[in-house]
Structures are given as structure tokens and as C-alpha cells.
Amino acid sequence: MAISSRATGSGSKTEITLSPGGGFLLEGTGSATVLTPEMLTDEQRMMQRTAEDFLKREVDPRVPEIEAKKPGLMRAILQKAGEVGLLGHDVPEIYGGLGGDKTSSSLITEAVSRLGSFAVSYGAHVGIGTMPIVLFGSPEQRQKYLPKLATGELIAAYALTEPGSGSDALAAKTSAVLSADGKTWKLNGSKQYITNAGFADVFTVFAKVDGEKFTGFLIERGAKGLVVGPEEHKLGIRGSSTCPLILEDCEIPVDGVLGQIGQGHKIAFNILNIGRWKLGVGAVGAAKYCLELGVGYSRDRKQFGKPICEFDLIRKKLGDIATNIFVTESMAYRTAGLLDARSHGIDPAAPDAQKQQIDAIEEHSIEASIIKVFGSEMLHATADETLQIFGGAGYIEDYPIERVSRDARINRIFEGTNEINRLLVPGTLLKRAMQGRLPLMALVSQVHMELVDPTKINRKIPEGPLGAERQKCDFAKRAVSYAASLGVQKYMQGITDKQELLGVLADCLIQLFAMDSAISRTMQIIAAKGEGAAAIPTAMTQLFVAKAHGMVFDGLREMLMWMSQDEEWGREIRDINTYYELTRVNTFSLRRKIAKHAIEAGGYAL
Ligand SMILES: Cc1cc2nc3c(=O)[nH]c(=O)nc-3n(C[C@H](O)[C@H](O)[C@H](O)COP(=O)(O)OP(=O)(O)OC[C@H]3O[C@@H](n4cnc5c(N)ncnc54)[C@H](O)[C@@H]3O)c2cc1C
Structure with a gap:
């Protein structure tokens, strides 16, 4: 299932395992080589320093003014970010960007997140604002907007949410109708909570063509019939702009459609x-x-x-x-x-x-x-x-x-x-398993076979670093797959309505990915630098796995108590418990050791 591939697009020689989405559930814990912050290249670190320096220079000294929404300030700071290359990172080089890799992009995002208001304004511009045009724009649209979005000459926003449709985004009411001469679209409706709306120049707006076909449109500030409403007063991220949009017979040219009609x-x-x-x-x-x-x-x-x-x-x-x-x-x-x-x-x-x-x-x-x-x-x-x-x-x-x-x-x-994201995690995973994209059933069959005679399950703690943690995570993966299969067996397609069950599965999958990622990273640090140098990551992994492992099994037991009939319940809980390993982990001393390290280092220092 796993094939090797180059880790980054920026010259790193490290080979990582190209697991499929959700593949972590099926892989032996620690068997995949994963990208870790310890593997970053000099070029990527340089990008991180550029962003950190920018924050220290342009944002940190102006926090009170930013938070007070000083007119023009956020836009001016974003433009300065464009001058040092922080806005065009994800824009292809042919359109004036850096065509950079996602790893460097992550480092920039981390660096700008010291101030929430700036992070949200920045993220809305480079992410949900610019990426629709990068990924779905026609060559003409990309040529028209991307070079200016990359420098900050133009600022972007993304308008999906409406007063009547937030989580249920596809229930949008905003409509788009083509004029009789086929030259212009007329949009009617309203959007709410739109980040950067107060000063953005280009909006990706979603509307239903003829009231049915959900479609993306690019609308420029100043378009006839587009009104930007007043700023919202918010609990937090007060320095960011959040406004409604009102579209009243808003007219845009026929080539303002983004992507395909009906494919919004x-x-x-x-x-x-x-x-x-x-x-x-x-x-x-x-x-x-x-x-x-x-x-x-x-x-x-x-x-x-x-x-x-x-x-x-x-x-x-x-x-x-x-x-x-x-x-x-x-x-x-x-x-x-x-x-x-x-x-x-x-x-x-x-x-x-x-x-x-x-x-x-x-x-x-x-x-x-x-x-x-x-x-x-x-x-x-x-x-x-x-x-x-x-x-x-x-x-x-x-x-x-x-x-x-x-x-x-x-x-x-x-x-x-x-x-909504909790519902998506198990929903997508089960859908992919049913489509044959993920061989989940192979693991489930193996678990069912093991449960016929649990004495045959190999309980020996694996050799090498973090053996107990790897075993706990592997066993937890089996228990979660087994419980998920019981849910599917019982409810079939109806499982999509069983939100509490899906919520438990989501939490279990989240903890599994977390444990697996921490274990894999720490094993790689140990392999590269030795156990001594990996003492803190090892302690963190042991501490985390001890807690997460308990959470997974508590969640599964709760789920079975709700789901199973009296006669099934005892057996199913016993089956789950077959994979529960209680080992002694001194979490108090692990925490003290980790805290001491952070206190001496003045913060997070790995
Ligand atoms: C500061 C800020 C900035 C924003 N920026 C943007 C932006 O730039 N562009 C944009 O388009 N939008 C933006 N939004 C909107 C944001 O994405 C929505 O608020 C969010 O998607 C939730 O929608 P809603 O507010 O309508 O809540 P609702 O969908 O009404 O949800 C209310 C509650 O019900 C729950 N719920 C809803 N459906 C289900 C379900 N099926 N099962 C279980 N629980 C459910 C939700 O989880 C939530 O707890 C922004 C919002 C804020 C506050």
C-alpha cells in the first residue's frame, strides 16, 4: 500500500512513505517514514525565519492599533507581507508566485499565528481567498488576478456562508441568472461573516445558477449591486475584518464564473x-x-x-x-x-x-x-x-x-x-473502505480471526524503542476497526445518522492518528540522533499515548453500551478488552521532566 516518494518539493532528499488518506489506521504503528520538523531543509527554515522576522518587525509592535482596526492598517501590513514574498508562496511561479511547497507554507502559517487577527486575515487572503483561483481559475482569470494577489496589490476574500446556510453550505439561497443576451450574470442574495470583506478587492462568491446549480463566481469590489455591510463586533480576532455582503442584482461579466457551472x-x-x-x-x-x-x-x-x-x-x-x-x-x-x-x-x-x-x-x-x-x-x-x-x-x-x-x-x-469535521472523519473513511480505496475489511477480518482464539494474539512487547506504545497503538487500531465494523453491520447505510457513534469513532481515529504520528516522529528522532537526544520527545510520546490509549477504549466501551443488545454487549466488550493493555506508565514524572525542559528552555524547544 505504501510507496516511497520524495518528501518535499524543495530539494529534500528524505524519502517518506506515501500512505493513502486514512492509511494510518491500517499501517503498523511506526512503520511509515513520515515528514517531521527535524527533517526540514535550510531553504524551508529560511522561509520560516522570513515570516518570523516579518512578524516581529511589522506586526508585534502594532498589535494595539491592529486590534483597534486602525483604518487601512491590516491591508497595508498584508501588502508589506507581499513585498517579502509571504503572499505568493502557494501561487505558481508562472503567475508571479513562488510555487512553494506545503511544508514551507506550514512554517509561514505557524509563524504568523502569534497574532490571531493577522493570522486570520493572512490565511483568508492566501488560502480561501487566493487558492480557489489557483486551483479552479481559467488561464485568463489566473493571469488577471494571481500576480496581483501574490504581491498584495489585490486582497482576496471567500464568501460561502449565508444567514440561512452555514454548516449546510450547499443550501445557499443566493441565485445567479444569465442575462438574455448572454453577456452578464445577475446575482441576488446575501453572505455573512466574510473575512477581509471590509477591504478585499476580489471575492469568490457561491450562488446557484437558476436556483439549482451551485457555482463559484469571481466578483470584484465595486461591481454594480455589491454592497459590503458594516463590520461585525467579535469576541476575538478583533483586528480582522468580518462583514456581510449584499448582492442586489449584482452584475458581473459572463466570464466571472469560477470553474464549471454546477461544480461549486x-x-x-x-x-x-x-x-x-x-x-x-x-x-x-x-x-x-x-x-x-x-x-x-x-x-x-x-x-x-x-x-x-x-x-x-x-x-x-x-x-x-x-x-x-x-x-x-x-x-x-x-x-x-x-x-x-x-x-x-x-x-x-x-x-x-x-x-x-x-x-x-x-x-x-x-x-x-x-x-x-x-x-x-x-x-x-x-x-x-x-x-x-x-x-x-x-x-x-x-x-x-x-x-x-x-x-x-x-x-x-x-x-x-x-x-461537522467530526462527522466527516469516520464518514469519509468508511466511504473509502466501501469503495475499495482503503483495505479496511482486510484488517477487520484479521481481527475477527484473532478473536476466535485470543490466546494466539502475540502480546509480546515489540523490540526496540517505544515498543509498549507501538503495541498499544496497534491494538487500539484493531479495537477501533472492530467496533466500526460492528456499527456498519448493525446500521448499514443508516450509520450516517448515528451521530454519537460517529463522534466516538471520530475521536478514536483522531487519537490514533495523533499517537501514530508522535510515535513515528520519535522513532525517527531516535534513529537519527540516538535515545539520549530523543529523551524529551520520548517522554512526550509515552505521556500522550498513555492518555490517548485510555480515551480510545473508554469511548469504544461507551459506544457499545449504547449500541449493543444485552446478549451481545458482554461479548463485544470482552472482545474490545482483548486489545486493552494496561502497562505501568509514570505519567507524573514524565510530565515533570517535560515541564522542566520547557521551563529551562523558555518555551517549546525541540
Ligand atoms: C469570525 C468569522 C469569520 C468567518 N469567515 C468566513 C469567511 O471568510 N467566509 C465564509 O464563507 N464564512 C466565514 N465564516 C462563517 C463560518 O464558516 C460559519 O460560521 C461556520 O461554518 C458555521 O456556520 P453557522 O455559523 O451558520 O453555524 P450553524 O451551521 O448554524 O451551526 C450551529 C451549530 O450547530 C451545529 N450543527 C450544524 N449542523 C450540524 C449537523 N449536521 N450535525 C451536528 N451539528 C450540527 C454546528 O456544529 C454548530 O455547533 C466566518 C465566521 C466567523 C465567526
């Missing part, structure tokens, strides 16, 4: 997949900032005669935060590596280059949703616990954690709410 869903969903994975990457950057703030404050603040970082309950928070960052980072860069490996070799001049790119992104939609959910919830918890470290000061505006914790909240809502 392909644009909407593929663009969201990119946004989801990027959101997870951004959560890593913001969480690293939280840890830096939390460590700094806890070292300075004294109570009971000593710095609060010396109290074990504060260390517990720091240890958990650092571990969760490590795990999210492992998942996010693993996925960036897969996207790059798939994109490597696509000739940008090929007639089907756009389709090949879209297919590569679609392949990893499961991972994108997983990273979105895990990253946004990790950041939410991280910001909240960091605020707690600050005590009362955390609640006061003078301290940045007050803003960061407000800014973090949005991530669970946009790019598809976490509920």
Missing part, C-alpha cells in the same frame, strides 16, 4: 480541506506562543516565597501543553509531507495540473479534518490553561494571554465546525 461544491470543499489543515498548523504556532508566555510568567511570578513554576500543578499544565504541541506538530507536518510528496512531480504547465493538485488535497481530507479538530481543541485548552497560570492577570487586557484566549475560540467554529 468541488471548489468549496477542496478549499476548506486546505483551510482545515492550515488551521491546525496555525494552532501549533499560537500554542507555542502560549507556552512561551506561560513559562515566562510562571518563572517571574512568586507566591509562597518561590516562583510558581516550581509548583507541581503549574508544571503539570506546562508539561501537558508542551506535549500536546509536540503531538499536533507531528500530525501537521506529517500531512504537509504527504501533500508535498503527492504534489512533487506535478508539472504546473500540464493541462491537468490543477486537477492533479485538487486530487492530492482531496486524498488527505481525513487528515485535514483530524488536524483541524485536534489543533483547534488543543489550542483552546492551551490558551485556557495558560490564562490560568497567569491567575487574575490573565483576565486583564494588559497581558496578551487575555487576547490569545479570546482569539483561539473561533478555530472550533470556522473552516467547518468541529461537529
Whole structure:
């Protein structure tokens, strides 16, 4: 199933395993070579430094003005970002961009995420704003807009959500009708919560042609009948622009259609997949900032005669935060590596280059949703616990954690709410299994055979590093596959309506991808640098797997208690428990060790 491919498009010699989307469930834990932050090239690191320097120079000193939405400021900063090449990274070279790889793009996203308002404005421009034109634009549309979007001369926005259709995006009411002479489209309807709308020049807007065919359109600011409504007043990311759009007989030329008529869903969903994975990457950057703030404050603040970082309950928070960052980072860069490996070799001049790119992104939609959910919830918890470290000061505006914790909240809502993404994870995986794209049934059959005589299951802890963790993750994969097969057997197609069941499966799959990614990364660090140098990643992986493994089995038991009849229940729980391994893991001392490392380093330092 796994084939080798070059890791990145930017000259890295590392070979990674090109697993299919969702393939982590079926692979032996740690058997795939994955992209990790330790494998980044000098060129990629240089891009990261460019973004970090830009933030320090142009954004950090102006946070109060940005948050107060000083007129013209966000647009001016975005234009400056364009001057140093930060806007054109994902734009093909032939259209004035850098045609860069997704790994470098992740590094930029991480760096800009120290300030939520800037991160969201930047992300809306380079991601959901520009990428529809990169991936679906005609040569003329790409030539017209992309060079200017890459420099920041033009700013982009993406308008999908309507007052009556958010999660249910395809229920949009905005309509588009072609004029009798075939020269212009007339759009009517409204959009809401559109990022960058206050100053954007180009909007990707979705409307139904003749009230039926969901279609993307490019609309320029100033188009007749396009009105941008007033700025919303928000809980967080206050420096970003969020406005409604009103389309009242809005007239655009006939060539304003983006992609094919009736194929707007392909644009909407593929663009969201990119946004989801990027959101997870951004959560890593913001969480690293939280840890830096939390460590700094806890070292300075004294109570009971000593710095609060010396109290074990504060260390517990720091240890958990650092571990969760490590795990999210492992998942996010693993996925960036897969996207790059798939994109490597696509000739940008090929007639089907756009389709090949879209297919590569679609392949990893499961991972994108997983990273979105895990990253946004990790950041939410991280910001909240960091605020707690600050005590009362955390609640006061003078301290940045007050803003960061407000800014973090949005991530669970946009790019598809976490509920919608949770439904997508098992839904897509089961659909692919049924289509034969993923050989899930082979694993399920193997599990059923093992359960006939569980004494034959090899319980010997595998040799080598993280043997117990690899075994736990492998066994958890079997238990999850088995439970999923029971759900499918019982409900068949009707499983799509069983949201709590799908929610448990989603959480299990998320934890499996997280465990698998942390284990794979740590094994690679050990192989490259030795066990001594990998002491902290090893401790983080052991700590994380101990907790995640427990969560998986608790979730599955809960699911079976709801799903199974009395006579089946005992047997099925016994079957699940066959794969439950309780080993002694001293999580208290692991956390202390990780926290000590973060405190001494002043933040996240791997
Ligand atoms: C600051 C901000 C910026 C934004 N930027 C943009 C932008 O640039 N472009 C754009 O198009 N949109 C944007 N949005 C909109 C955003 O994507 C939507 O708010 C989001 O998709 C949720 O839609 P909704 O608000 O209508 O909530 P709803 O869809 O009404 O959902 C309400 C609740 O019900 C849950 N729910 C809905 N359906 C289901 C279901 N089938 N099963 C279980 N639970 C369900 C949701 O998870 C949620 O908890 C932005 C929103 C905000 C707040």
C-alpha cells in the first residue's frame, strides 16, 4: 500500500512513505517514514525565519492599533507581507508566485499565528481567498488576478456562508441568472461573516445558477449591486475584518464564473480541506506562543516565597501543553509531507495540473479534518490553561494571554465546525473502505480471526524503542476497526445518522492518528540522533499515548453500551478488552521532566 516518494518539493532528499488518506489506521504503528520538523531543509527554515522576522518587525509592535482596526492598517501590513514574498508562496511561479511547497507554507502559517487577527486575515487572503483561483481559475482569470494577489496589490476574500446556510453550505439561497443576451450574470442574495470583506478587492462568491446549480463566481469590489455591510463586533480576532455582503442584482461579466457551472461544491470543499489543515498548523504556532508566555510568567511570578513554576500543578499544565504541541506538530507536518510528496512531480504547465493538485488535497481530507479538530481543541485548552497560570492577570487586557484566549475560540467554529469535521472523519473513511480505496475489511477480518482464539494474539512487547506504545497503538487500531465494523453491520447505510457513534469513532481515529504520528516522529528522532537526544520527545510520546490509549477504549466501551443488545454487549466488550493493555506508565514524572525542559528552555524547544 505504501510507496516511497520524495518528501518535499524543495530539494529534500528524505524519502517518506506515501500512505493513502486514512492509511494510518491500517499501517503498523511506526512503520511509515513520515515528514517531521527535524527533517526540514535550510531553504524551508529560511522561509520560516522570513515570516518570523516579518512578524516581529511589522506586526508585534502594532498589535494595539491592529486590534483597534486602525483604518487601512491590516491591508497595508498584508501588502508589506507581499513585498517579502509571504503572499505568493502557494501561487505558481508562472503567475508571479513562488510555487512553494506545503511544508514551507506550514512554517509561514505557524509563524504568523502569534497574532490571531493577522493570522486570520493572512490565511483568508492566501488560502480561501487566493487558492480557489489557483486551483479552479481559467488561464485568463489566473493571469488577471494571481500576480496581483501574490504581491498584495489585490486582497482576496471567500464568501460561502449565508444567514440561512452555514454548516449546510450547499443550501445557499443566493441565485445567479444569465442575462438574455448572454453577456452578464445577475446575482441576488446575501453572505455573512466574510473575512477581509471590509477591504478585499476580489471575492469568490457561491450562488446557484437558476436556483439549482451551485457555482463559484469571481466578483470584484465595486461591481454594480455589491454592497459590503458594516463590520461585525467579535469576541476575538478583533483586528480582522468580518462583514456581510449584499448582492442586489449584482452584475458581473459572463466570464466571472469560477470553474464549471454546477461544480461549486468541488471548489468549496477542496478549499476548506486546505483551510482545515492550515488551521491546525496555525494552532501549533499560537500554542507555542502560549507556552512561551506561560513559562515566562510562571518563572517571574512568586507566591509562597518561590516562583510558581516550581509548583507541581503549574508544571503539570506546562508539561501537558508542551506535549500536546509536540503531538499536533507531528500530525501537521506529517500531512504537509504527504501533500508535498503527492504534489512533487506535478508539472504546473500540464493541462491537468490543477486537477492533479485538487486530487492530492482531496486524498488527505481525513487528515485535514483530524488536524483541524485536534489543533483547534488543543489550542483552546492551551490558551485556557495558560490564562490560568497567569491567575487574575490573565483576565486583564494588559497581558496578551487575555487576547490569545479570546482569539483561539473561533478555530472550533470556522473552516467547518468541529461537529461537522467530526462527522466527516469516520464518514469519509468508511466511504473509502466501501469503495475499495482503503483495505479496511482486510484488517477487520484479521481481527475477527484473532478473536476466535485470543490466546494466539502475540502480546509480546515489540523490540526496540517505544515498543509498549507501538503495541498499544496497534491494538487500539484493531479495537477501533472492530467496533466500526460492528456499527456498519448493525446500521448499514443508516450509520450516517448515528451521530454519537460517529463522534466516538471520530475521536478514536483522531487519537490514533495523533499517537501514530508522535510515535513515528520519535522513532525517527531516535534513529537519527540516538535515545539520549530523543529523551524529551520520548517522554512526550509515552505521556500522550498513555492518555490517548485510555480515551480510545473508554469511548469504544461507551459506544457499545449504547449500541449493543444485552446478549451481545458482554461479548463485544470482552472482545474490545482483548486489545486493552494496561502497562505501568509514570505519567507524573514524565510530565515533570517535560515541564522542566520547557521551563529551562523558555518555551517549546525541540
Ligand atoms: C469570525 C468569522 C469569520 C468567518 N469567515 C468566513 C469567511 O471568510 N467566509 C465564509 O464563507 N464564512 C466565514 N465564516 C462563517 C463560518 O464558516 C460559519 O460560521 C461556520 O461554518 C458555521 O456556520 P453557522 O455559523 O451558520 O453555524 P450553524 O451551521 O448554524 O451551526 C450551529 C451549530 O450547530 C451545529 N450543527 C450544524 N449542523 C450540524 C449537523 N449536521 N450535525 C451536528 N451539528 C450540527 C454546528 O456544529 C454548530 O455547533 C466566518 C465566521 C466567523 C465567526
